[in-house]
Amino acid sequence: MLPKRTSKAELIFQYANLAAITLLCVSVLYPFIHVLSVSLSTPAEAVRPGIHLYPKAFTFSAYEQALQTKGIWMGYYNTIFRTVVGTILSLIIMTMGAYALSKKYLPHRGFYTMFIVITMFFSGGLIPLFLLVKGLGLYDSLWALIIPGLINTFYMLIMRNFFFGIPQELEDSAKMDGAHDFQILFRIILPLSKPILATIGLWLAVHHWNEWFQGLIYIQDQSKLVLQIYLRRLIVESSDLETKQLMDQASDQEVVAESIKSAVLMIATLPILVVYPFIQKYFVKGALVGSVKG
Template sequence: MIQRTRGERIFNVFNVTVLGVVALMALYPFVYTISMSLSSAAEAMRSGLHLYPRDISLTSFEMVLANPDIVSGFANSVLRTVSGTALTLFFTCLTAYPLARKELPYRGPLLFLILFTMIFSGGIVPNYLLIKNIGLIDSIWALILPHMLTAFNVIVMKNFFQSIPESLAESAKIDGASEINILARIYVPLSKPVLATVGLWTAVSHWNQWFDAMLYITSDENQVLQTFLQRIVIESSVEMIEQGLVDPNVTQFTPETIKAATVVVTVLPMLLIYPFVQKYFVKGIMLGGVKE
């Protein structure tokens, strides 16, 4: 049925090859980093592509995981991601549901109030002063509360809720169900795809956030993983020894393998969940793409 001319066959080979090269270029930085993180100091200094480590050593990971900052940073990042995502989902549902119902008084002005925050904001200094004035400096709440509701999540959730037939809510109301019951028993169970998408994007953005932690968190014990990674990446070998990150008497090391191992520790949770959630990830791009 499908007839291919010679030109088309040549094009197909060319197309598939170029895309393969593009994919390799997308992957290579990760391959290199993983390979470096697993290399011994001598292997890391060898010139070459480092597609895989010829001399495997776990020393870098031992040093990184022996660093108490990395361990507490990891725990703080997990804490902000899990609790932040749970709170976002809860309050986004709560806010989006009434806005999805046409009979809500002042629905138009309220929607505008929320939408306007997408295109205008006070900026860094006023936000910093707010966090300072409500006493959240150096608290994990400073990282969770300001992200709890975003206009974008509320609008996405509201649009999804609107696609659920209103007759369901109306008949439940006649049966005497309260609004919160209608939301919890009818709307939320029907909204699993959008909950998964919003939840995933929120979780990823919490894990990746570093700027707010850099501004608001002042003590190392409350600091998140991304900030420690940021510090380690710009450190030289001398600084690493001074910071007590490595003990030069015990091991030979190069800063590159330590940096690479820290990157891997930070990336790993993301890459492990990626295959399972990428379906929702693509959905999120569709939702966020043009309407961002």
């Protein structure tokens, strides 16, 4: 059978889509390329107005200056701790909750599901949450950035829908062999759920890595600040003593403040960019299957 000829209207639609996607990609990539170019440029090039697509005068001075600050390394440690521990704990708890909700024989399953869904639309508010965190003794602790947000209702429902698509016969055969629920979950269900676990894990990791507001209201100890708070002070406030000293050094040495800010932005962004390619192959499959099943 001869292939169907593409009509003129379909060609116009395809070219319009291609143009729109190209513009979207350019709009997303340009800020990143601009910041990278400024961070690798000499002072004269960094302060030059206009578009920066590549560093015309190449130097690593801004990165050397930025990495000498103690705040960067403390922020990195606290952010990595929060991201790794928070992501792992959230995946464990949400996986067990989603697995239970996916079982039709769970008593009052509809009530539990509705009870959880309500939290997507109604909450106690910021002040009650702050008082709760303080009352639990979590204030000024890194656990205040992890424990209150362990469960994301939307993500857990996506995982539940993914579990709906796993054949029940696999569990029935395992139970006939004497396996209990935890063995079924960790030895059968989880190995089959790598796409959704990788997808949700990536979403959680990006959230923990980029989130700064909780650290702003729950953390007072300067040694417990996450990287995004330090980055905010550097770019927006410039109120931190170490930040002021860094800017003063940058203003009268071989780098300028714009180069320092761009370098710190790149330092804070690169870890997520490095992790994403390893998870990308699971991303689309996990998101689509978890959204349409059930």
